[in-house]
Amino acid sequence: xxxxxxxxxxxxxxxxxxxxxxxxxxxxxxxxxxxxxxxxxxxxxxxxxxxxxxxxxxxxxxxxxxxxxxxxxxxxxxxxxxxxxxxxxxxxxxxxxxxxxxxxxxxxxxxxxxxxxxxxxxxxxxxxxxxxxxxxxxxxxxxxxxxxxxxxxxxxxxxxxxxxxxxxxxxxxxxxxxxxxxxxxxxxxxxxxxxxxxxxxxxxxxxxxxxxxxxxxxx
Numbered sequence: 354x355x356x357x358x359x360x361x362x363x364x365x366x367x368x369x370x371x372x373x374x375x376x377x378x379x380x381x382x383x384x385x386x387x388x389x390x391x392x393x394x395x396x397x398x399x400x401x402x403x404x405x406x407x408x409x410x411x412x413x414x415x416x417x418x419x420x421x422x423x424x425x426x427x428x429x430x431x432x433x434x435x436x437x438x439x440x441x442x443x444x445x446x447x448x449x450x451x452x453x454x455x456x457x458x459x460x461x462x463x464x465x466x467x468x469x470x471x472x473x474x475x476x477x478x479x480x481x482x483x484x485x486x487x488x489x490x491x492x493x494x495x496x497x498x499x500x501x502x503x504x505x506x507x508x509x510x511x512x513x514x515x516x517x518x519x520x521x522x523x524x525x526x527x528x529x530x531x532x533x534x535x536x537x538x539x540x541x542x543x544x545x546x547x548x549x550x551x552x553x554x555x556x557x558x559x560x561x562x563x564x565x566x567x568x569x570x571x572x
Contacts, residue, residue, distance in 0.1 A: 365407065368478055368492040368535075371565055372406060374572040380404035382571040384483050387533055387561050393485075401483050408480040411472045411516050414523065429472055430465040432519040440515070443554060444507075449546050451500070456507045467505035475506075475516040479535070487528045489517050493536035498547045510534070510547040514556055533561035535568060 355361065375383055378399035385394040415425055441457035444450055455461040479490035491498070491510060499509035506512035510532065517530045532551060536542045542562050543549075551557035 362495060364478070364492050364494045364496065367494050367565070368406060371535075371568045372404065372479060375568075376404055379572070380481055383568070384481050384486070384488060386563075386567070386571060387481075387488055387531055388486070389558055389560070397483055402481050404479070404481050406479055408477045409475070410477070410480070411475055411520050414520060415473055426465050426469045428523060429469050429519060430459075432522045433468055433515070434459055436518055436522060437515055440511075443550075444511075447546075447550050447553070450508070450550065451502065452507045453502050456502075456505060464505055471504050471506040471512060472516050472519060475512055477513050477517070479533075482528070485528055486531050487517055487521065487526075488531045488533060489513055490533045490535060493534065493542065498545055500547075508547050508550075510551055510557075514551070531561070532557040533563060535563045535565060537565065539564050 380402040381397050381399050383404070384397055384402045388394050388397070418425060420428075437457075438459060441459070444452050444457050455464070455467075458464065477489045478492040479488075481488040481490075491513065500507055504512070506515055514530060514532055521528055521530065534542055534548060534557075539562050543552075543559065548557070548562065552559055
């Protein structure tokens with residue numbers, strides 16, 4: 354029953370309610386749902402998968418890394434250059450995207466500091482790890498995918514993917530990043546520009562656009 358008779362409309366509350374039954378051994382059900390090949394699904398066993406919500410992996414990694422701030426910033430910048438130096442051109446070539454002239458581009462003044470700040474403050478709603486994959490999920494209920502024009506990594510889904518890939522590189526981890534989204538309407542999610550961009554560039558599978566009922570069915 355709602356407290357004071359007021360319905361809690363926040364995405365965090367909805368996410369916690371729907372994903373809580375998947376903690377522990379049940380988390381393997383979601384991981385199997387997100388994998389593209391039957392052979393990969395069959396390999397996963399209960400106990401192979403861990404689930405966390407509202408994960409700030411980059412922030413916590415940097416906090417525990419005994420290095421000078423400039424060394425951390427340099428490592429983040431190098432990893433971005435190695436993995437995503439062509440991302441700025443991909444963004445510019447995608448119809449409908451709005452991004453400032455300094456977004457995503459490694460040639461702009463102060464980009465290293467802006468990148469480091471964005472990465473440090475990136476939160477992922479749902480994260481699962483298996484022996485060979487890192488699954489990163491964004492939950493949407495009433496709000497849209499975030500896009501902040503003043504950020505170096507302007508778009509929410511892209512920022513999360515970039516952060517996950519860079520974090521794995523910093524840790525020398527070869528796992529594959531698997532993005533997914535959860536929301537009220539599959540067709541609506543599929544038509545959003547950020548999802549369309551991720552699909553176009555092969556960074557997300559259309560099958561990993563989920564609804565809350567999909568999550569409920571995994572309990």
